[in-house]
Amino acid sequence: MKKTLGLILVSAALFAAACRKPDGAAAPSPTEPIAAFPEPVRYDIRIDADTEAGTIAGDCALRIRNAAGAPIPVVPLNLYRLMEVAEVSDASGARLAFSQGVRSFEDWRELQVNQIRVGLRPPLAPGEETTLRIKYGGPLLGYAEAMRYVKDHVGRDLTLIRTDSFAYPQVGVPSWRTNxxxxxxxxxxxxxxxxxxxxxxxxxxxxxxxxEKDGRTTYVYESKVPSWRIDLAAAAYTVLEGEDGRFRIFAFPEDAEGAQALLDSLTVTLALYTEWFGPLGGFPGLTVIEIPAGYGSQADRAAIIQEADAFKDPARRYTFYHELSHLWNVPAKDPLPPRFESEGLAMFLQHLVQEKLEAKAGAVGEAAAGSLSRLAKNFGEHPDWAKAAMIDYGEKDLTDLSYRMGQILFYLLYEKLGERSFLETIRSFDQAYRTSGATARQFVAHVKKQAGVNLDRIFEDWVFTPRAAEVVAAGISLEELRRRYL
Ligand SMILES: [Zn+2]
Structure with a gap:
């Protein structure tokens, strides 16, 4: 897995603290434990990209709220490891004391961030909001050492600013688990x-x-609906619009033709999902932003950043179906979600859509067989992974396995229930929990209740115990799997 499990103690010496002390106030200790941190409410960010130097200069107003029960004296922020904060001030413009220093995540050693600690005077009372203004900047060179897909950088070919690279300050500490x-x-x-x-x-x-001014252009975007991420990209994009501007696709010029096909595909794919799972409430339209292969597709309520392969190669369009299916996901309520209920379902649906829209008969079974052999190889290389139950994948930092193990689970449910009942079950789950969110256990309970057939064995083996992992590790074929569970 990409992250390590054991807690690695970060020595204070690693923390090269640079403390600013305006007005004589002491900067917060860089290593002091943080009891609670605030929630982000709103960002107003101005970023100037120097595409020759590969750097950005950012001015970020971050509105935060204390949703905890006690006052918050110190706000921890994570920023990209090579970026530095020059100044932090409060809403009145008064400078605030802060410390900053590069730290490794305690549970993901390769991931380094500049951890910033801002002292609030007075502390932020429960229920209160305040705004921090953070001036920062520096080079953006990706996270090859921690997240291979984060190749985000600032250049004329592409400038990519997104949540994954911490290219803007984010409330949090250097701990994956805590965040x-x-x-x-x-x-x-x-x-x-x-x-x-x-x-x-x-x-x-x-x-x-x-x-536009002096050969440089400033684009301002604002959120259509609240979101947990910010995605900005600059390139020599071609823009396509559909459905009276509700759909926008930004494509690299060489992929303009593929973008038109993708726009058509967007319309029919959303129609198919809507037929299956019902209309998306308050759907704000969708922006699709092309990124190069290997940069990691992402989906959000209003936007998808999509790797180029889905534009270039019609046979790879299933990756786009995958991202679109996420629009129907119920918010996860587990603190550390196992993610089979989102990613496993998306992996399954991407091939079911292939069968329906591309007349690719047998795509679902073929993909399940492929995933079985891939998983057997994974478990062969990491036998300890086969000892975990899927429900614990979030806790045990094994969610990369949820994609394919989850895919097989949904394949079995689909085959067991039949298409109609399967889709109806997912639809009713979505409608019941769309607003409130659900835990993975609530998902299982809902499916069991709706299914009308006994699914105890499937869920016991695939979700609540490591039994499925053991049989997959042993190299079970799709035929044997069907005999065992259907
Ligand atoms: Zn996904």
């Missing part, structure tokens, strides 16, 4: 990105303005 347990909070945003005028800025959200 995930705090949850992915939705916020509103307005983001401005200034780039050479030869480039087009793509943003998840509504384009508010576009101003």
């Amino acid at each position: 995930r347990a705090a949850g992915l909070k939705d916020f509103d945003f307005a983001v401005a990105l200034t780039v050479p005028s030869s480039l087009v800025v793509a943003g998840a959200g509504r384009l508010v303005s576009r101003d």
Whole structure:
């Protein structure tokens, strides 16, 4: 797995603290434990990209709320490891004391961030909000050492600013587990990105303005709906629109033809999912932003950043179906979700859509067989992975396995229930929990109740015990699997 499990103690010496002390106030200790941290409510960010130097200069107003029960004296922020904070001030413009220093995540040693600690005077009382203004900047060179897909950088070919690279300050500490347990909070945003005028800025959200000055253009986007992430990309994009501007696709010029096909596919795929799972309440339209292969596709309520292969190769369009299916996901309520209920379902649906829209008969079974052999290899290389139950994958940092193990689980449920009942069960789950969210256990309980057939053995083996992992590790074939569970 990409993350390590054991807690690695980070020595204070690793923390090269640079403390600013405006007005004589002491900067917060860089290593002091943080009892609670606030939630982001709104971002207003202006970013100037120097595509020659590969750097950005950012000015970030971050509105935060104390949703905890006790006052919050110190706000911890994670920022990209090579970026530095120059100044932090409060809403009145008064400078705030802060410390900063590069730290490794305690549970993911390869992942380093600049951890910033901002002292609030007075501490933020429970229920209160305040705004921090953070001036920061520096080079953006990706996270090859921790997240191979985060190749985010600032250049004329592409400038990519997104949540994954910490290219803007994010509330949190250098601990994957702690940040995930705090949850992915939705916020509103307005983001401005200034780039050479030869480039087009793509943003998840509504384009508010576009101003050109001295050969540089500033694009301002604001959120259409609250989101947990910010995605901004600049390149020589071609823009396509559909459905009266509700759908926008930003594509690299060489993929303009593929983008048109993808736009058509977007319309029919959303129609198919809507037929299966019902209409999306408050659907704000969708922006699709092309990124190069290997950069990692991402889905959000209003935007998808999509790797180029789905544009270039019709046979790879299933990756786009995958991302679109996430629009129907119920919010996860587990502190550390196992993710089979989202990623496993998306992996299954991407091939079911292939069968329906591409007349690719047998795609679902073929993909399940492929995943079985891939998993057997994974378990062969890491026998300890086969000792975990899927329900614990979030806790045990094994969610990469949820994609394919989850895919097989949904394959079995689909075959056991039949298509109609299967889709109806997913639909009713979505409708019941769309607003409130659900835990993975609630998902299982709902499916069991709706199914009308006994699914105890499937869920026991595949979700609650490591039994499925053991049989997959032993190299079970799809035929044997069918005999065993159907
Ligand atoms: Zn996914």
